[in-house]
Amino acid sequence: MAALREALPLTTISRTEVAIVGAGPSGLLLSRLLHRAGIDNVVLERRSAEYVLGRVRAGVLEKGTVALLDEAGVGERCRREGFLHEGIGIAFDGARHRIDFQALAESAVTIYGQTEVTRDLMAALSADGPAPRYEAEVIGIEDFDGDSPLVHYREAGETRTLRCAFVAGCDGSHGKSRESVPGRAYTAYERAYPFGWLGVLSETPPVSDELIYANHERGFALCSMRSHHLSRYYVQCSLDDHVEDWPDERFWDELRRRIDPEAAEALVTGPAIEKSIAPLRSFVAEPMRFGRLLLAGDAAHIVPPTGAKGLNLAAADIRFLAEALIEHYREKSDAALDAYSERCLKRVWKAERFSWWMTSLLHLFPETGAFGRKIQVAELDYLIGSRAAATALAENYVGLNFD
Numbered sequence: 001m002a003a004l005r006e007a008l009p010l011t012t013i014s015r016t017e018v019a020i021v022g023a024g025p026s027g028l029l030l031s032r033l034l035h036r037a038g039i040d041n042v043v044l045e046r047r048s049a050e051y052v053l054g055r056v057r058a059g060v061l062e063k064g065t066v067a068l069l070d071e072a073g074v075g076e077r078c079r080r081e082g083f084l085h086e087g088i089g090i091a092f093d094g095a096r097h098r099i100d101f102q103a104l105a106e107s108a109v110t111i112y113g114q115t116e117v118t119r120d121l122m123a124a125l126s127a128d129g130p131a132p133r134y135e136a137e138v139i140g141i142e143d144f145d146g147d148s149p150l151v152h153y154r155e156a157g158e159t160r161t162l163r164c165a166f167v168a169g170c171d172g173s174h175g176k177s178r179e180s181v182p183g184r185a186y187t188a189y190e191r192a193y194p195f196g197w198l199g200v201l202s203e204t205p206p207v208s209d210e211l212i213y214a215n216h217e218r219g220f221a222l223c224s225m226r227s228h229h230l231s232r233y234y235v236q237c238s239l240d241d242h243v244e245d246w247p248d249e250r251f252w253d254e255l256r257r258r259i260d261p262e263a264a265e266a267l268v269t270g271p272a273i274e275k276s277i278a279p280l281r282s283f284v285a286e287p288m289r290f291g292r293l294l295l296a297g298d299a300a301h302i303v304p305p306t307g308a309k310g311l312n313l314a315a316a317d318i319r320f321l322a323e324a325l326i327e328h329y330r331e332k333s334d335a336a337l338d339a340y341s342e343r344c345l346k347r348v349w350k351a352e353r354f355s356w357w358m359t360s361l362l363h364l365f366p367e368t369g370a371f372g373r374k375i376q377v378a379e380l381d382y383l384i385g386s387r388a389a390a391t392a393l394a395e396n397y398v399g400l401n402f403d
């Protein structure tokens, strides 16, 4: 990379305070919060805006996440159009049981797609800036151990450089930010699960008013939604499966077999407008700060989607990061920057634990055999019969308090 720096013509170098790598929800939210605090920043995103909006992701927002969207001035549509859900259904053994968030944890979640969160952030940024730079791929980050890091990127067929005071690595699990850190500087903790989720989006009314998480001897299933006319469903599948192995008919038959009879009866099917397979993984990189490079969101950690924590964790990182950077510029104090990694990781590991637990409870793990299955059913029975156990689920699902 040193060679690359020497070769750069000066005209391709620009300057900002915070260079943000990636225009997913993490990067856009940070850009917006910093802009509102008067801190100059630039977002570099390797894909086009259309591509970013085309990705289908989960859609369960904790109250703290909605509050942060409000703080960023983009919470209005989510509050108006999102659905407030005060519980979920857990289906197993031919019946469905409700976990009542309001009664158990005095809280609720908002159902509002991540794509819509991204759309709202994009609209706000294009209205009053700073406009993210799309199709600008970061190819290297250096000097983050000093005061003036450099971010090299390719845009319009040219190699350009952004000089900055801080780099926010918001570039997801396959980004350049973590890759720019020497492997010996961080510890990676990882668990890969031996199955995936096959997801279908369909223009059909949701099968139920609330989400249904189903444990079945054929595997996990989830009924979710985006609106009154748009449903999102998932079934656990093999990692060797391809989307082509799952014509719509087969998907709906399998889903119907795994959910409770009442839901199976009510299910309205239709053509899939999107169908994709995602592997399930737990991953954490520690620490999340390397000098003036700070990782946030999927760049630092991945959760399996079972607890719907991915976007909420990303939002929590961004809340801490924005606070820390604002404190640096306003109060000339680095105390919050110094605490950033530890503060995030405390929350991250609690969400990792919860997501791992939900995944373990609800999926079919062939290698644990009949014993594993019996233990799962016993735990599910305990969950629906014990207020303490149900409260533990409810508290984690709606989102733990901020320390």
Ligand code: APR
Pocket (backbone or CB within 6 Å): 021, 022, 023, 024, 025, 026, 027, 044, 045, 046, 047, 052, 057, 058, 114, 136, 137, 138, 139, 170, 171, 172, 173, 174, 175, 176, 296, 297, 298, 299, 309, 310, 311, 312, 314
């Ligand atoms: N240069 C510029 N942009 C990059 C680069 C690069 N080298 N590499 C990756 N990116 C971009 C990706 O194209 C993507 O748009 O970084 C963005 C990262 O966005 P996300 O993957 O959405 O990650 P994040 O913003 O942290 O959002 C976390 O997304 O995956 C879900 O479960 C997760 O809901 C959570 C949320």
Ligand code: PHB
Pocket (backbone or CB within 6 Å): 057, 058, 059, 060, 211, 222, 224, 225, 232, 305, 306, 307, 308
């Ligand atoms: C979704 O709506 O896509 C969704 C909801 C809840 C989850 C995961 C995904 O736990």
